[in-house]
Amino acid sequence: MSRSAIPVWDRWPTELDWRPMAAELRTVRLLGMTVRLLILAVVMLVPLVLWLGPVGVAIAFGVAAALAALRTWVIVRAVRAWGFAEREKDLLVKHGLMFRELSIVPYGRIQLVDLKAGPIERAFGLTTVQIRTAALGAVTEIPGLDPDVAQGLRDRLAARAAEVREGL
Amino acid sequence: MNDLEGEAEQRPAPTVAAYPLGPGLASVAPVEIPKRRLHPLTPLLESFRLLMVVVLASSWQMYIQENGRIALVIVILAGGFGAVSGLLSWLFTGYRVVGGELQIAEGVLIRKSRTLPLERLQGIEVAQPLRARLFGLAQLRIEVAGASETEAPLSYLRIGEARELREELLAIAGRGARAEAGEAEDDEAAEPGPPIAHVPTKRLIIGSALEALPANVLVFGIIFAVMVGGNAALQASGVETEVWIAAAPILFGLASSLIQTISSILRDWNFTLSRADGRLRVERGLTEKSSNIVPLQRVTAVSMDLPVMWRPKRWRRVQVSTASLAQQSAEAMLRGNGLLPVGTVDEAVRVAETALPGIAWSEVESVLTRPPRRARWRTPLSWRVRGAGLGGAFFAVRSGLLKTTTVAVPYARIQQVQVKQGPLQRLQRLATVRARTVGSLEQNAVAVHRDEAEAVALAAELRARADAAAAAEEPRLS
8 A cells, every 4th residue: 555545644643543423423413314305306306397307407407316325335435434543631533524623622621512413313222422622613423323332422521521621 | 961970080990999909810700890881972883984085075075056955854864863863872782790691782773792721811902993092082992712703892982091901801801910900000101111123114115115106007007008008999890999098997996005004004004013011012094093912822824925016125024923812804914913013133033033933034034945956847937936844943935926925834723734636736746734723824824836755745744843842832832
């Protein structure tokens, strides 16, 4: 494997056990995409028929379906790319496939830890953990955790944040 | 309404007098301030602009129709409506302090109550907009940590009352009571210390004009060229039109940028920075005199700007962001948290080093290294300017061509670190490192297109140094 193929977060920090997201996250993401697509299709149906005619509509829907298939493939792989790791002093969250991102959040700087779950997430028994520091807009999300795991993570983070308060 | 004002007039002597100013104040049980109302002129001032618009519109109406009746009706209706709604809103607005919290109640139909925990108080500014100064009134801008939005100012109060309230609130917050009391005598009277920097009016005006120049010329030139070209093309095709009508929005844009420049000049008029007891004190303004205080321990980042037109003059601007979330609002960004709007290199370095004690600015400049050469085509013009580096106590980043900004973030103030890599960057083995801090200057603390391995090392190093610096810090900020 050439050097360029090794992503940043596999090289550093190396000896970490990255915890993956729950497998249902994939289903949740895919369902979310389907719902959005269906809504879009219903909204666009009448204008498209008037504007393009039946053949045009068939082509448009075909293109949309192809894009959706591509997106499905990306989602499946992107969900696998999510991961978080707890180190001694900080929490690491990595995500993204095309646009990779690694966030390092020191426990001492955590201001708020929230749990939240959207309707589809809830149906599959998943929870998202949101971590905020004092830097505005710096929200680190860990989606698709089992509620127990999320609760445990929240409690651990809150406890460690209280231990090492570094604040602003 | 008169007796209500009388009530405010006769309220007991400020509670602060009953408490000793000094250490140990924090241990005193929270003081309570009974509910008070704002100054009765508040609705009038709040709707000042609206009022002006109504008056102007109706006089215009009168002028073109030569028929005063409609205009008069409009004015009377608007005035009546304004008076009633203003009266109601004044009646339903009030503030009080209960259990260490400042509670502000407002709203007639939708009751709203804001609660500001005073223990997290970051700063209070007494500001006097022009319209308030006419009536001897002032507003109180209160900054609290953890507030998700800038708290709307408490306006309006009589100037003396506003200063008293500021002291009371500071005393209740138990924060810096002595320092605050020492200078409370106040904004005009006590001179806190020798000024660190003062901006002469001439330099301020030239600096602002020069800074606004390139963008204006560029925009104006492009649009002018497009219009001339368009006009020529239209005439060539034989269409009888006047493209010059399109000039109106351009003139409008130019005028608004001119107004912006002028208002920034007015805002920074007679800018004086002085030192008072571990804080910096900024005094400035012509139409709206304001004086605010920057606590040095709360500085999260310092930046030095060099707009391209200032190069021949060798002028610099120095800005800081502090750990008060109120500064991150759009308004505060417009207002700016400048420590020096335009100064010479020596002045700027002096101010920056005052804001970041223990950091030499020459070190900041010297630790910067450019991104690798293979990243050059990504930002061909500014590649030469870009730089990032780790200093003894800070992370430094430089960027920007039209306005070169060098920002230094002390390690102890770094909140979290992010590494990002887009698909193109991955092909080139580049990555972007971002240090996040509190305050608006954090958007500059981004080291773009660093070598992948270097970026990773940079992030690791930032985290380790941030921990070490925070652990060494005494006392810790919260």
